[in-house]
Amino acid sequence: MRLQVQPWHATSTYTHEAGLAVVRAAPEKFWTFSLALFKQQAEFFDGPSSNLTPLQFVAMFKDLLKLKPTPNGGVGVTDDLKYTIKFARQNGVHVSPTALWDGLIANQVSSSWGEKEWTEFLAKNVVV
Helix, strand or coil: CCCCCCCCCCCHHHHHHHHHHHHHHCHHHHHHHHHHHHHCHHHHCHHHHCCCCHHHHHHCCCCCCCECCCCCCCECCHHHHHHHHHHHHHCCCCCCCCCEECCEECCCCCCCCCHHHHHHHHHHHCCC
């Protein structure tokens, strides 16, 4: 799984930074964190979070996202975030979700997919 920042949503960068921070601090907890974030995702949509400043938002994940001491250094996962964005640009990722399978865009994947569709897709494509 590769994260895809949606910069047109103000909190997208922050939620992705939090996910990347979890991967660095405790990779075994990434899926637990991601599921918890998905369950609370509405709190981070544009409307509900529109009155939060960047520092207030980051404070929710303060232990994971400490600012670097340099004036424009970002946080501890800024380099990871840059890599993620560059990877998406390099692969022509413009919409969400965009799924890459074996390095190629799988256009049949849809944001409307539920467990059934993902199960069928994975059963067809995962060869053990």
